[in-house]
Amino acid sequence: MKVIGINGSPRKKWNTATLVGDALEGAAETGAETEIYNLYELDFKGCTSCFSCKRIGLEEHRCSMRDGLTPVLDAVSGADAVIIGSPIYFNGLSATTEAFLERLFFQYITYGNGPTFCDHAIRTAYIYTMNVTEAQLEHYGVDINRFRRFTRRILGCEPFELYCYNTWQYPDYERYEHQIFDMESKRVQREEVFPRDRAAARELGRRLASD
Numbered sequence: 037m038k039v040i041g042i043n044g045s046p047r048k049k050w051n052t053a054t055l056v057g058d059a060l061e062g063a064a065e066t067g068a069e070t071e072i073y074n075l076y077e078l079d080f081k082g083c084t085s086c087f088s089c090k091r092i093g094l095e096e097h098r099c100s101m102r103d104g105l106t107p108v109l110d111a112v113s114g115a116d117a118v119i120i121g122s123p124i125y126f127n128g129l130s131a132t133t134e135a136f137l138e139r140l141f142f143q144y145i146t147y148g149n150g151p152t153f154c155d156h157a158i159r160t161a162y163i164y165t166m167n168v169t170e171a172q173l174e175h176y177g178v179d180i181n182r183f184r185r186f187t188r189r190i191l192g193c194e195p196f197e198l199y200c201y202n203t204w205q206y207p208d209y210e211r212y213e214h215q216i217f218d219m220e221s222k223r224v225q226r227e228e229v230f231p232r233d234r235a236a237a238r239e240l241g242r243r244l245a246s247d
């Protein structure tokens with residue numbers, strides 16, 4: 037079992053990266069081979085609409101762009117499972133995570149017969165971290181249904197999902213704007229809730245790699 041982790045946050049040691057790392061550790065506990073990619077370290081663009089992946093007669097329908105994302109797409113295409121972590125930016129995924137998903141999904145979308153060109157189901161988990169509380173999310177909403185839908189259709193599985201709310205955003209809140217936040221609930225999140233989120237991420241990785 038090979039499991040790929042994707043950190044779609046620009047920060048390599050903060051909330052998203054930590055939870056993706058925990059999920060990979062959970063997967064590794066079941067014997068899985070794991071690997072993590074930090075998308076913001078890579079030089080790549082979203083899909084450029086070249087349609088090479090839609091040419092008739094191809095043996096493999098794979099993205100023909102050659103850039104920093106190519107090894108990541110190759111790794112995911114050869115994996116059994118992928119764990120995609122993204123911070124929520126403006127109620128959606130980070131732009132860089134979206135660019136990665138454009139390239140991953142579009143190469144497999146069929147305009148002919150059949151639901152997907154992906155030759156095996158890739159078990160998928162999404163980890164979302166965000167500043168809003170769970171109650172605030174009910175109000176603001178988040179634009180992720182389409183990723184669920186495309187994951188089912190293209191990667192062939194019902195995705196696992198983990199939401200981490202009310203994240204600790206700064207190293208030191210005293211030095212940054214923070215008046216709108218309830219600092220007591222941020223403290224509770226950091227000291228009590230985040231450790232539970234980390235345990236949930238580890239469990240998610242275990243289940244993803246062993247179910």
Ligand SMILES: Cc1cc2nc3c(=O)[nH]c(=O)nc-3n(C[C@H](O)[C@H](O)[C@H](O)COP(=O)(O)O)c2cc1C
Pocket residue numbers: 045046047050051052053122123124125126127128165166167168203204205
């Ligand atoms: C450009 C930007 C946009 C953001 N938009 C939202 C948002 O719409 N909703 C939200 O809950 N948090 C938002 N946040 C906060 C991040 O989602 C949150 O701090 C996240 O946990 C950061 O992940 P990281 O610690 O892994 O970098 C935003 C942060 C940035 C930098």
